[in-house]
Amino acid sequence: MEDPLIKLAALENTRRDVTHPQAEEPYYLPFGDEISIFTQCHRRHLAVMLKGPTGCGKTRFVEHMAWRLKRPLIIVSCHDDLTAADLVGRFLIRDNATVWQDGPLTRAVRTGAICYLDEVVEARQDAVVVIHPLTDYRRVLPVDKTGELIEATPGFQVVISYNPGYQHVTKDLKPSTRQRFVALDFDFPPPEREAEIVIHESGTEPGVAHDLVALAGRIRSLADRGLAEVPSTRLLVATARLIANGIAPRLACHVALVSPLSDDPALVAAMRDLVDATLVD
Amino acid sequence: MAEPEGLIIDAAHRATAFVSRLWNHDNNVSDNACTLSAYRQRLEFLLSAVHGHAVSLRIAQPPPPPSALSRLFGRIPRYLIETRPLPANDGAAIFLPMQLDPDERSALSPHHFFRLLALQQAERARRRAQQMVPADALTLDLFQLSEAATADHALALHFAGLRHDLAALRRAMLPQRPQPALLNAVEQAVEELYCRVLKAGPDVIPPPLALALKPEDSLGWAAEMSMKISTRAGGAAVRYRGCAKDLWWGKMLPLSPGNQPLRYEDTLRDMAPPSANPQRSANLFRRPQVRKKAPDEDDETQGMWMVQNDDPQQHVEDPAGLQRPADRDDNADAGDLADSLSELPEAQLISSSKTVREFLLADDPLDQRTALVLPGKGAAHGIAYPEWDCRVSRYHKEGAIVRLQPPLLGDAVWAESVVARRPALLRQVQLRLEGLRPRRIRYHRQSEGEEIDINACVNAFAERQAGLPPQDRLYQSVKAARRDIAVALLIDISGSTDGWVSHELRIIDVEKEALLLVYLALTKLGDPFCIYAFSGESARNVSLWPLKNFEENDRILVQRRIAALEPQLYTRAGAAIRHTTSLLTATSARYRLLILLSDGKPNDVDHYEGRYGVEDMRQAVAEARLQAIHPFCITVDRHAPQYLARVFGARHYAILQQAETLPVVLADVLRRLISR
Numbered sequence: 039m040e041d042p043l044i045k046l047a048a049l050e051n052t053r054r055d056v057t058h059p060q061a062e063e064p065y066y067l068p069f070g071d072e073i074s075i076f077t078q079c080h081r082r083h084l085a086v087m088l089k090g091p092t093g094c095g096k097t098r099f100v101e102h103m104a105w106r107l108k109r110p111l112i113i114v115s116c117h118d119d120l121t122a123a124d125l126v127g128r129f130l131i132r133d134n135a136t137v138w139q140d141g142p143l144t145r146a147v148r149t150g151a152i153c154y155l156d157e158v159v160e161a162r163q164d165a166v167v168v169i170h171p172l173t174d175y176r177r178v179l180p181v182d183k184t185g186e187l188i189e190a191t192p193g194f195q196v197v198i199s200y201n202p203g204y205q206h207v208t209k210d211l212k213p214s215t216r217q218r219f220v221a222l223d224f225d226f227p228p229p230e231r232e233a234e235i236v237i238h239e240s241g242t243e244p245g246v247a248h249d250l251v252a253l254a255g256r257i258r259s260l261a262d263r264g265l266a267e268v269p270s271t272r273l274l275v276a277t278a279r280l281i282a283n284g285i286a287p288r289l290a291c292h293v294a295l296v297s298p299l300s301d302d303p304a305l306v307a308a309m310r311d312l313v314d315a316t317l318v319d
Numbered sequence: 320m321a322e323p324e325g326l327i328i329d330a331a332h333r334a335t336a337f338v339s340r341l342w343n344h345d346n347n348v349s350d351n352a353c354t355l356s357a358y359r360q361r362l363e364f365l366l367s368a369v370h371g372h373a374v375s376l377r378i379a380q381p382p383p384p385p386s387a388l389s390r391l392f393g394r395i396p397r398y399l400i401e402t403r404p405l406p407a408n409d410g411a412a413i414f415l416p417m418q419l420d421p422d423e424r425s426a427l428s429p430h431h432f433f434r435l436l437a438l439q440q441a442e443r444a445r446r447r448a449q450q451m452v453p454a455d456a457l458t459l460d461l462f463q464l465s466e467a468a469t470a471d472h473a474l475a476l477h478f479a480g481l482r483h484d485l486a487a488l489r490r491a492m493l494p495q496r497p498q499p500a501l502l503n504a505v506e507q508a509v510e511e512l513y514c515r516v517l518k519a520g521p522d523v524i525p526p527p528l529a530l531a532l533k534p535e536d537s538l539g540w541a542a543e544m545s546m547k548i549s550t551r552a553g554g555a556a557v558r559y560r561g562c563a564k565d566l567w568w569g570k571m572l573p574l575s576p577g578n579q580p581l582r583y584e585d586t587l588r589d590m591a592p593p594s595a596n597p598q599r600s601a602n603l604f605r606r607p608q609v610r611k612k613a614p615d616e617d618d619e620t621q622g623m624w625m626v627q628n629d630d631p632q633q634h635v636e637d638p639a640g641l642q643r644p645a646d647r648d649d650n651a652d653a654g655d656l657a658d659s660l661s662e663l664p665e666a667q668l669i670s671s672s673k674t675v676r677e678f679l680l681a682d683d684p685l686d687q688r689t690a691l692v693l694p695g696k697g698a699a700h701g702i703a704y705p706e707w708d709c710r711v712s713r714y715h716k717e718g719a720i721v722r723l724q725p726p727l728l729g730d731a732v733w734a735e736s737v738v739a740r741r742p743a744l745l746r747q748v749q750l751r752l753e754g755l756r757p758r759r760i761r762y763h764r765q766s767e768g769e770e771i772d773i774n775a776c777v778n779a780f781a782e783r784q785a786g787l788p789p790q791d792r793l794y795q796s797v798k799a800a801r802r803d804i805a806v807a808l809l810i811d812i813s814g815s816t817d818g819w820v821s822h823e824l825r826i827i828d829v830e831k832e833a834l835l836l837v838y839l840a841l842t843k844l845g846d847p848f849c850i851y852a853f854s855g856e857s858a859r860n861v862s863l864w865p866l867k868n869f870e871e872n873d874r875i876l877v878q879r880r881i882a883a884l885e886p887q888l889y890t891r892a893g894a895a896i897r898h899t900t901s902l903l904t905a906t907s908a909r910y911r912l913l914i915l916l917s918d919g920k921p922n923d924v925d926h927y928e929g930r931y932g933v934e935d936m937r938q939a940v941a942e943a944r945l946q947a948i949h950p951f952c953i954t955v956d957r958h959a960p961q962y963l964a965r966v967f968g969a970r971h972y973a974i975l976q977q978a979e980t981l982p983v984v985l986a987d988v989l990r991r992l993i994s995r
Contacts, residue, residue, distance in 0.1 A: 123769060131776055131793050252477075259371040260364060288480075301968075308364030311434055315365075315478040 066102035090224025093270025110151040116161035150191030173218035240278035353429040379404035379414035383664035407570035408444035426491035461541035475522035485521035504552035709934035719894035729882030751986040768794030805908035806848035833981035853895035854887030892921040893935035
């Protein structure tokens with residue numbers, strides 16, 4: 039009879055968080071020289087930091103670059119309980135023994151993957167410090183629990199993302215961490231490009247996409263009037279998908295664009311006014 | 320036969336019923352939700368979203384009542400007399416009428432109506448880049464018509480959702496137009512042009528009007544058209560008296576003189592200390608326009624003399640604008656002054672370094688160049704904080720000055736007596752906070768964790784040997800023990816805390832007891848916290864008494880300071896919150912709580928009351944929140960839900976049904992906020 043635990047271990051080895059480059063190109067519309075800069079950084083073993091508001095295409099850019107560079111990609115979404123052990127690995131008990139299990143970072147180091155740490159400021163300080171020796175000339179990962187010193191495979195690259203919009207006192211990158219990266223600034227694309235992205239991602243009509251982009255542009259100017267987060271391109275794509283699937287445009291905007299952004303009654307009312315004025319059902 | 324008394328009583332009864340019916344009817348008209356105030360804030364948000372910068376929305380002034388002489392001799396036709404405030408703009412601010420007429424409300428809902436008028440005026444204001452006012456009335460009206468039609472066209476183009484509303488507004492304006500029979504040839508031509516615009520769809524510009532890309536195009540078209548109209552009507556013989564203005568047409572006010580506020584500090588620095596005379600205030604029904612000085616007004620040469628035998632009759636503005644008689648009178652009634660001032664169409668603006676005697680409060684906010692702030696040398700001894708002015712949507716730099724006062728020391732026996740008198744209450748507070756004591760907690764049998772749980776492993780091994788299904792919860796972890804929290808308690812000790820809540824306790828007594836009990840319980844927790852009391856009078860004197868600093872540990876001293884608290888003056892909450900916020904941001908704690916104990920709305924001797932005070936407080940709370948501080952308010956004010964939800968946000972305030980429960984509620988609030 040087959041041991042269930044062995045089966046479990048076999049499953050562990052084909053981890054789902056590694057995405058291998060597929061035949062189809064992940065859609066990405068460049069806004070500048072970011073593709074050539076990233077390519078050079080990859081070639082020269084430089085770590086990259088992507089700065090920009092939420093939903094402006096940072097993750098999609100990394101997926102696109104992994105496809106372009108033909109590297110496997112490991113995405114780690116950082117949260118405030120993410121420790122160094124979560125990245126490096128830990129001992130697991132398996133079948134009368136303790137077994138070392140690589141964390142996502144170690145796996146990336148061994149296989150030469152691109153390791154993308156999303157929203158890295160959310161992680162605990164010790165988790166951020168782990169990547170220090172990987173981001174300078176040493177390119178090694180010391181694993182103190184096993185006593186290993188793993189040298190990074192040539193294709194390995196660390197990419198972190200970071201949203202400077204969150205002015206959180208306790209959540210900021212240490213200066214010593216910041217200096218280890220080449221920083222690419224991301225922002226919401228200009229209206230024409232944003233409309234193009236919305237059309238491609240949602241399959242909606244160009245007229246609706248342009249209206250949505252114009253609406254988003256107007257709502258974004260409320261940012262300094264108390265709106266904590268402005269509507270992202272991702273939010274626009276979600277709204278456009280609803281519209282493309284037959285939801286009335288105004289209703290779609292109310293549920294997908296306005297309500298998620300704020301709870302302040304006056305702000306929500308003003309945004310609804312804007313929706314009603316901009317779109318026709 | 321009825322008695323005469325019975326008749327009189329019956330008549331009086333009927334008269335009272337009639338009057339009260341009339342009164343209620345009037346109130347119904349004016350008090351419903353159709354006023355601009357209900358929509359003002361959301362409209363301001365909407366305008367700043369559309370135009371990308373803050374556009375202030377103000378209340379349009381009703382026109383001044385026509386004087387008896389102008390009614391007698393003036394040749395103004397009845398339909399040209401303005402009877403109601405009209406929407407207007409001065410290139411920067413938008414003015415909208417406070418209310419709508421009932422028949423207008425039937426065309427569009429008030430919300431849609433105000434929204435449309437605001438967007439229209441904002442679009443027209445956007446086009447007014449520089450001062451371009453044609454000299455004669457005919458060209459001016461044609462210019463305005465062309466600009467208004469172009470602005471509508473732009474709105475219809477960019478905001479497809481507004482087309483229906485625009486068309487409805489135009490339809491609603493048509494029946495109100497004057498009869499053509501009343502108009503002369505020139506006026507008829509303008510009227511016909513206007514009606515043609517009203518009948519056309521909002522996205523078309525009916526000929527002979529043309530789409531004006533720039534205001535200069537409108538001006539050129541207006542000059543050309545006015546020539547054409549007057550030649551067709553027979554030259555200069557026919558005088559153009561004007562065109563009846565309505566909500567669509569609106570008004571074009573002179574451009575505002577820029578956003579640079581005048582700086583009055585230099586004069587204020589030499590300002591004499593506030594006089595002993597009390598300041599008076601009254602409400603102003605409408606604010607007169609500022610009159611520009613005529614060039615020959617203050618000429619040196621003296622004209623014809625008029626010998627006056629009697630004392631001059633008191634008037635708000637003396638003819639030469641030199642000195643108001645009211646300035647010399649310490650006992651003049653501010654209400655009378657407000658009444659006579661609001662009847663003037665315009666008045667001259669004089670700035671003076673003397674102390675202000677009366678504040679006349681108009682609904683209409685002040686021009687941006689009026690500097691009301693009184694900063695000065697005093698700031699050297701205090702800490703100046705900005706203050707938010709909702710009327711002009713901007714901060715007054717050095718709006719309020721916080722002065723830290725040395726706390727008084729009260730009787731040390733008081734604290735002991737409270738503890739002795741209320742052991743049950745103290746126990747209750749301690750019980751509620753006890754569960755919060757920081758400690759390291761080890762969580763066993765976790766599916767994830769830093770360490771292996773040996774017990775769980777042994778059990779799992781044994782169970783597996785016994786043929787039971789495998790266990791996967793084999794780890795243990797130690798969760799963050801330190802809460803890393805800082806708490807600031809801010810206590811309102813304004814004069815209103817002198818109110819009695821029961822036959823032996825005032826609000827201040829309840830506050831003091833609650834403070835003492837919670838203080839005793841909090842010291843056991845070991846988290847850093849501070850206690851400040853605040854009150855004060857005027858923007859220059861916001862007093863803060865530090866009862867306990869973050870690092871202070873002297874229990875007796877703090878108890879004596881709490882014991883010495885007595886009701887003080889007013890509540891300028893914004894400045895106090897800002898100061899406490901700055902103290903909290905200086906701590907290294909991860910979570911910071913600001914708890915305000917209050918007994919009512921913010922108020923002060925000057926304009927700091929009503930909407931101004933609440934909005935400044937809201938802004939101060941928003942600033943605190945931006946600095947990762949959690950503000951919370953506990954109040955005994957029963958009317959609080961009306962404004963507190965807006966200031967602190969839903970579920971960030973608690974209203975005490977019974978003031979005596981304050982210690983327990985405060986402990987509950989702390990527990991809820993800290994333990995999350």
